[in-house]
Amino acid sequence: MWGDPRKGPLLLVAMIVAALPLVLPNTFYFDVAIRIYLNAVVAVGLNLLIGYAGQISLGHAAFLGIGAYASAILTSRYGWPPVAAMLVGALGVAVLAFVVARPILRLKGHYLAMATLGMGIIVYIVLVTESAWTGGPDGMAVPAFGAELVGERRWYWVAGACLLATIWIACNLVDSPIGRALQALHGSEIAAQVAGIDTARYKVKVFVISAVFASLTGSLLAHYVGFITPQLSGFFHSIELVTMVVVGGMASTYGAVVGAAILTVLPQLLSTFEGYELVVFGLILMLSMIFMPKGLVPNLAGWLRRS
């Protein structure tokens, strides 16, 4: 049962999600848990692109930002129902990702990193300058998702359900012919092509999938927080998302979840280091990469198997 990632580990995560509200003392902790879950959704999606298919993206916060602003603008200015706004935002992101993916994903390594970085910066600049729509650098308020869905304690269950669904979908995908094709093009692009895998098409596919995960999360985050700024789509947020994947463990869905948890909680824990928290944060990341280059979860799993 533990060998199938859809069963044992997923059940474990489900139990944690179900039990956590019993021990969380106040809404501050609920807020942290919600942010972990939502970040984990993005990280699991991004891990399909980075960890499994072996393509880097330094611009994924842009998709998250577009999803957030699509929800914010369509609901506040046009009175759309939040679900419709969220789906239209995701559709827009899917189209955008599809259009930019083909030229971008022909690049490799540093060049791919630079191109996705550039795309992210363009989206950020557009969100900052189109202030008539977006409120500019000051951001904009977002209406509630619904009259019932207010407060951390209700959002907690929405975020938790989203996380479980995302893990289940990602594990299914990885364990399917499509997931194998993605890993194959990571392992040897030529071998994949010769086996009949249209590698360009698969790279586009996984890029779009991971972008849609980010967009949907962006929409939820916007409604949950109630206020968004362009920082959501900024370069540092993109880096943060990649770091979640790398620290937790590439090509490990649960690694991405753990990475998201660490990257969300660590800054809070380190706030006691007043002023030096970023230094300590960086140090922890460096050390974890030196001693666990494959990422936390794959390295721990390897140690457990050996002992």
Add this chain to the structure above:
Amino acid sequence: MALLEVRDLDMVFGGVHAVQGLSFEVAPGTVYSVIGPNGAGKTTLFNMVSGIYKPTRGRIFFDGEDITGKPPHALARRGLSRTFQNLQVCMNLGAIENVMVGAHLKLSQRLLPAMLHAPWLAKADDACREEAARLMHFVGVGRYVHAHASSLPYGALKRMEIARALAAGPKLLLLDEPAAGLNNTETREIDTLIQKIAASGVTVVLVEHDMKLVMGISERILVLDYGKKLAEGSAAEVRSNPDVIVAYLGGA
């Protein structure tokens, strides 16, 4: 009709003519070998036939269809598989998954059933896994069915690549130096394996350095030298060809 026909093929890298005015035909159901010294253009020829390189000039026909310049994945769809001299193995996957990758086109590539773990897709994937295990036994690496690709020795990886190519159910199998880096016993085993594959109805085109291997199992042999055809014919014809003797043993 020939299964594979190469007509006036040219490949130029910078100023170097790697392949020059090359024409030949491969009849279905045969083992056809391409030999020649290092740098004769054998692997370049393979890379053109399998769609990795686009030829500078000339045409390639497969099963009567012009496939010149088509990408590798499009050729796989038409029934052309290959292995590599310098292994192309996915070291991030298990050995059996590598073989299953070869059967990619036989499985559904739809996204939604994959995301939702549709029972029919899971069943098809299980069947694919069984077939991959059968192929691994067929090529003689059955004991690595549960191993990770990165833990396999070199000789086993070469066979695993053959299993991967067979998993696609090809009409034409291109083997690029299947015996390179193997010892005598292993070479003899590969020899037997190629004969088994040919007997199963798959046409085999072989690039090989090892003359002994080629002579015993090929219906026809093409000798390349500096990108040009030096000789073509049966093993006996090629062996007694004076040009071939000069190229291989050095001129008097």
